Amino acid sequence: MTDIARLAHGVLFPGVGRTRLPRWAAPRIAAGLGGFVVYGRDIVSATQVRELTAAMRAENPRLHLATDEEGGDVTRLENTGGISVPGNYALGALDDEETTWRAARQIGLSLRQAGIDWDLAPAVDVAVNPFSPNGIRTFGADRAQVSRHAAAWVRGLQSTGVSACAKHFPGHGLSGTDAHLGTPQVDLSREDLVEHYLDPFRAAIDAEVDSIMVSHVRLPQIDELPASISRPVMTGLLRDELRFDGVIITDALEMRGVRDYAQIGEAAVLALAAGADALCLGSWSFGEDVDTVVAAIAGAVDDGRLSVGRLEEANDRLGRMGSREGIDEEPDAAYGEQLAREVISIGGDAEVTTENVLIVRLDPIASPAAGRAEGDVERFLVEAGRNVETVRLSADTYAGEQMLSGALSEFAEEYGDDGTLVLLLRSPHRFAWQEPVIAAIRAKRPDAIVLDMGVQHDDYSDFRAWVRTYGSSRACARAAAEVLLGR
Numbered sequence: 001m002t003d004i005a006r007l008a009h010g011v012l013f014p015g016v017g018r019t020r021l022p023r024w025a026a027p028r029i030a031a032g033l034g035g036f037v038v039y040g041r042d043i044v045s046a047t048q049v050r051e052l053t054a055a056m057r058a059e060n061p062r063l064h065l066a067t068d069e070e071g072g073d074v075t076r077l078e079n080t081g082g083i084s085v086p087g088n089y090a091l092g093a094l095d096d097e098e099t100t101w102r103a104a105r106q107i108g109l110s111l112r113q114a115g116i117d118w119d120l121a122p123a124v125d126v127a128v129n130p131f132s133p134n135g136i137r138t139f140g141a142d143r144a145q146v147s148r149h150a151a152a153w154v155r156g157l158q159s160t161g162v163s164a165c166a167k168h169f170p171g172h173g174l175s176g177t178d179a180h181l182g183t184p185q186v187d188l189s190r191e192d193l194v195e196h197y198l199d200p201f202r203a204a205i206d207a208e209v210d211s212i213m214v215s216h217v218r219l220p221q222i223d224e225l226p227a228s229i230s231r232p233v234m235t236g237l238l239r240d241e242l243r244f245d246g247v248i249i250t251d252a253l254e255m256r257g258v259r260d261y262a263q264i265g266e267a268a269v270l271a272l273a274a275g276a277d278a279l280c281l282g283s284w285s286f287g288e289d290v291d292t293v294v295a296a297i298a299g300a301v302d303d304g305r306l307s308v309g310r311l312e313e314a315n316d317r318l319g320r321m322g323s324r325e326g327i328d329e330e331p332d333a334a335y336g337e338q339l340a341r342e343v344i345s346i347g348g349d350a351e352v353t354t355e356n357v358l359i360v361r362l363d364p365i366a367s368p369a370a371g372r373a374e375g376d377v378e379r380f381l382v383e384a385g386r387n388v389e390t391v392r393l394s395a396d397t398y399a400g401e402q403m404l405s406g407a408l409s410e411f412a413e414e415y416g417d418d419g420t421l422v423l424l425l426r427s428p429h430r431f432a433w434q435e436p437v438i439a440a441i442r443a444k445r446p447d448a449i450v451l452d453m454g455v456q457h458d459d460y461s462d463f464r465a466w467v468r469t470y471g472s473s474r475a476c477a478r479a480a481a482e483v484l485l486g487r
Helices: 003-009 025-030 046-059 088-094 097-114 143-158 190-197 199-206 231-241 264-274 287-302 308-320 333-343 377-383 400-418 434-444 474-484
Strands: 012-014 035-037 064-067 165-169 211-214 247-250 279-282 345-348 356-362 387-393 419-425 449-452 465-468
Touching (some): 097 333, 143 199, 165 199, 199 211, 231 264, 400 434, 449 474
């Protein structure tokens, strides 16, 4: 094993891919691997994730074990024993920095129990574009508000000893493109970026955030390349302009936002040369990709495109990260549920007095970043003794119009006055196919209750009731069920 190979391994963060330590992992850890990002499919229970992280640390106790536990709709732990707290969109609606601090602290305590020391959160994008795929993950559309809550969230999480990571630099807020599927573009000048657009990251840096994730957003007035492989963005803006000296990690290099420009080996070299310290390889990147990237880095050093000093600098920053003392304290499982009850908004008569409930779900396109949160209100209604039926429609549902029409008429014939219709929505304004479906239900069943669990954009006050939860976490679903049950 050469020194170059060890330094190259030290900046890599692949996925795990299994609920136990996979065979390919141990030799790469021995070669100096920096750590892993633990994704949702790697976790099935609280006990299992603790055993997984313990097995990793048994190979090397200095590994950084990361996940992206944002709370709210992007969660890895809540369905496997972790706490459930409303996400950034709900915290922005509550707009109390102490509440945001406490919510992030609960997440940190839950992560410590799981054996995870690095949280790839919070998202501090500003949702100025209502069609942003990250809207539900943001604190809102006001830059000053997002900045305040970004700092509070970072301080709350890091008070537990877990490292935070502000993302997605320089910010997705103006773009409606999901970087998993394409390259977002933010067409702003350097002056606009420095004077106001980057304020949430400046606030996170002032709060001493340990790391910042650089996204695949392209800033055409700064560089032709995505930020994740751009030296003018990563070094020029983040290092030189904002004076950030913590760890810079890339967003996943498997994403189309960068893969349309460079395959994973070349992207890794470009990212390191641009100033990155850690390379998130992605949820489907394992031993083979580690080997590919190590070979690409070693080749770049041999041909002079990448210096040994740059690799040493990156390894050194990673070695220093997370040196603060952790705390041993139980997370408060009730706190997130309390916040979900506080943030929920109710208009009209939302109490379901019937025994039978039909829930019509209009499913959004699932983002690869999303966790398992989908607003499982059915679970809580069934536990309360209600008979619940569900119809799910998506953009490609076969005979969706007939399915909906048939379900509504059959349910009405079966239960008559002893049946209630609930329309469950999650940011429907982002999906053109949902507009005519909602219009049809509005015309036929204005007595329906609208359960709005996404970003609020359209007005549903003409229905019998409009319940807004500001997210679809377990805590939000429970709060919604309580409202429907009249509790």
